[in-house]
Amino acid sequence: MSKDDRQKPEEQIREYKRRIADLEKQISETQKMADVPSAVTSAPELEHTLGRLVKKIAMILQAEKCVFMLHDPESGELVARKPALGLIDDQIKLLRVRATQGISGETFREGKPFIVNDAASDDRTVKENVVILGIKNLLTVPLVMEKRDEQERVVEKKTIGVLHVFNKRFGASFSEEDVRLLSILARQAAAVIANAQLYIEITEEKQRLEATLKSILSGIVVVGVNGRISILNDAAQALLGMDQVRSIGKPYQEVIYHDNIRTLIETALSERREITEEIEIVTPLARVLQTQTAMVLNDDKEAIGVVAIFNDITEIRNVDRMKTAFVSTVSHELRTPLTSIKGFISTLISDKDGFFDGTARMEFYQIIDQECDRLTRLISDLLNVSRIESGRALEINWKQIDARDIIAKVISAQKSYTDKHQFEIHVPDDFPRIMADQDKFDQILTNLLSNAVKYSPRGGTISVKGEAVDGFVQFHIIDQGIGIPADKLTKVFERFERIDNRDTREAGGTGIGLYLVKHLVEAHGGSIWVDSEIGQGSNFTFKMPVEPPQDLLDRQG
Ligand code: ADP
Numbered sequence: 432m433s434k435d436d437r438q439k440p441e442e443q444i445r446e447y448k449r450r451i452a453d454l455e456k457q458i459s460e461t462q463k464m465a466d467v468p469s470a471v472t473s474a475p476e477l478e479h480t481l482g483r484l485v486k487k488i489a490m491i492l493q494a495e496k497c498v499f500m501l502h503d504p505e506s507g508e509l510v511a512r513k514p515a516l517g518l519i520d521d522q523i524k525l526l527r528v529r530a531t532q533g534i535s536g537e538t539f540r541e542g543k544p545f546i547v548n549d550a551a552s553d554d555r556t557v558k559e560n561v562v563i564l565g566i567k568n569l570l571t572v573p574l575v576m577e578k579r580d581e582q583e584r585v586v587e588k589k590t591i592g593v594l595h596v597f598n599k600r601f602g603a604s605f606s607e608e609d610v611r612l613l614s615i616l617a618r619q620a621a622a623v624i625a626n627a628q629l630y631i632e633i634t635e636e637k638q639r640l641e642a643t644l645k646s647i648l649s650g651i652v653v654v655g656v657n658g659r660i661s662i663l664n665d666a667a668q669a670l671l672g673m674d675q676v677r678s679i680g681k682p683y684q685e686v687i688y689h690d691n692i693r694t695l696i697e698t699a700l701s702e703r704r705e706i707t708e709e710i711e712i713v714t715p716l717a718r719v720l721q722t723q724t725a726m727v728l729n730d731d732k733e734a735i736g737v738v739a740i741f742n743d744i745t746e747i748r749n750v751d752r753m754k755t756a757f758v759s760t761v762s763h764e765l766r767t768p769l770t771s772i773k774g775f776i777s778t779l780i781s782d783k784d785g786f787f788d789g790t791a792r793m794e795f796y797q798i799i800d801q802e803c804d805r806l807t808r809l810i811s812d813l814l815n816v817s818r819i820e821s822g823r824a825l826e827i828n829w830k831q832i833d834a835r836d837i838i839a840k841v842i843s844a845q846k847s848y849t850d851k852h853q854f855e856i857h858v859p860d861d862f863p864r865i866m867a868d869q870d871k872f873d874q875i876l877t878n879l880l881s882n883a884v885k886y887s888p889r890g891g892t893i894s895v896k897g898e899a900v901d902g903f904v905q906f907h908i909i910d911q912g913i914g915i916p917a918d919k920l921t922k923v924f925e926r927f928e929r930i931d932n933r934d935t936r937e938a939g940g941t942g943i944g945l946y947l948v949k950h951l952v953e954a955h956g957g958s959i960w961v962d963s964e965i966g967q968g969s970n971f972t973f974k975m976p977v978e979p980p981q982d983l984l985d986r987q988g
């Protein structure tokens with residue numbers, strides 16, 4: 432018969448109450464002694480807290496060494512974790528066992544504490560570790576993490592590792608009292624580790640998410656159901672012209688000043704539906720945004736906000752518009768010479784009676800010849816554009832060429848198209864021969880000169896200047912024509928780009944000439960730019976090396 436059986440029930444209850452009070456006191460004293468903070472929120476803070484904890488544990492338990500081993504579900508191992516007491520870093524690194532192995536494994540699996548009084552002879556210990564770590568005796572308890580509900584009831588229990596103390600001081604052995612103490616401390620430690628790990632994981636995940644959001648090119652705005660902005664990435668800030676610092680946490684109606692975007696968010700929030708639409712905003716330039724909204728739901732599938740994604744498709748829309756215009760201008764440009772060729776040939780065929788004399792016929796043949804050249808040039812330009820568009824390099828047929836010679840030929844060809852313009856050539860006699868593609872050089876000059884003619888509808892002088900400086904040759908094609916507005920000086924080199932006014936509409940064109948010229952000059956290792964004044968004229972300058980760099984010669988030889 433045990434002592435309890437002999438006691439009266441009320442005595443028994445009193446005895447239990449006393450024991451419980453003792454235990455509670457012990458727990459609170461142990462916690463106080465261990466000085467464990469309730470929440471650790473960063474990796475260094477966790478390191479620091481665990482460092483203090485192992486020291487306190489060793490002191491309370493009168494042990495020489497103390498170390499945590501955490502379970503790694505991926506490798507299935509229990510791995511010692513810094514900081515430990517009485518172990519050097521190399522020993523900590525070596526200390527890892529499979530969760531099926533030794534005392535550590537058994538404690539972890541069974542969830543029960545173990546005392547080993549003679550580690551060297553006990554057959555459950557891993558002898559290698561006993562020797563390396565100099566273990567004489569030990570006490571090991573599981574690290575159990577408990578999740579509690581509001582009423583402090585345990586709702587989930589999870590073993591996350593084990594806690595060891597080695598070598599009781601003064602030649603003593605670990606006792607049942609030590610087991611109780613260490614179990615209380617282990618519970619505290621497990622809570623700190625689990626909370627901190629969760630917190631660190633969440634923080635890292637948040638940081639990863641923030642970095643991703645930052646680097647995404649689409650603008651992202653998240654508005655809570657309370658109407659306040661919770662996320663606004665860099666791209667959204669730039670696209671919508673918003674200030675990130677001042678906008679987060681503010682009602683979206685106050686900080687988004689584009690009416691149509693406010694309406695979009697309002698509709699998405701109130702109607703709780705996904706919306707996809709194109710929106711035009713002015714910031715201060717007109718931009719077209721492809722927008723999409725989606726509801727943000729919590730784990731219980733309740734709407735907690737709306738996310739709006741913005742993509743700037745202004746350029747795509749512009750190119751679409753330009754392409755449409757391009758197709759109609761190309762058709763027009765192809766039809767014009769064809770109409771003229773067809774007209775003259777029909778006239779010649781039907782002139783059975785020889786109404787037109789030899790001179791007139793020769794003139795017709797020349798026009799037909801020129802119009803055929805125009806068609807060939809246009810088709811070759813189109814083929815080259817498609818070559819550039821598909822990312823293929825323009826093939827350059829490198830040769831030593833005489834630029835003066837080609838300039839003279841191109842000018843004489845241009846002369847035949849106009850009687851309103853005078854041409855001047857200023858190229859010094861000692862102008863160097865250059866390494867270039869003869870046909871491409873011809874194409875560059877022809878394009879620039881035909882533009883000079885086309886965009887000087889009232890005539891005037893067109894001069895071509897050539898100069899050689901420091902291993903480069905530089906050419907200027909100067910006209911006295913309509914000029915180019917300052918904001919279009921770089922734009923004119925983009926594909927399909929045409930300045931829209933009465934003069935240019937009359938001149939006709941496809942908007943690919945300068946785009947090609949720029950690529951052709953660059954394929955020669957050169958560059959091109961234009962200076963111009965409206966109503967005064969334009970000066971197109973291109974510069975190329977006399978000897979192109981070896982990599983260009985190798986690439987396109
Ligand atoms: P296009 O077929 O329209 O001539 P280009 O690419 O050759 O195409 O030229 C692009 C635009 O640049 C032209 O539509 C015209 O508005 C402008 N431009 C080109 N050359 C001149 C020039 N010499 N003077 C004035 N404007 C020019």
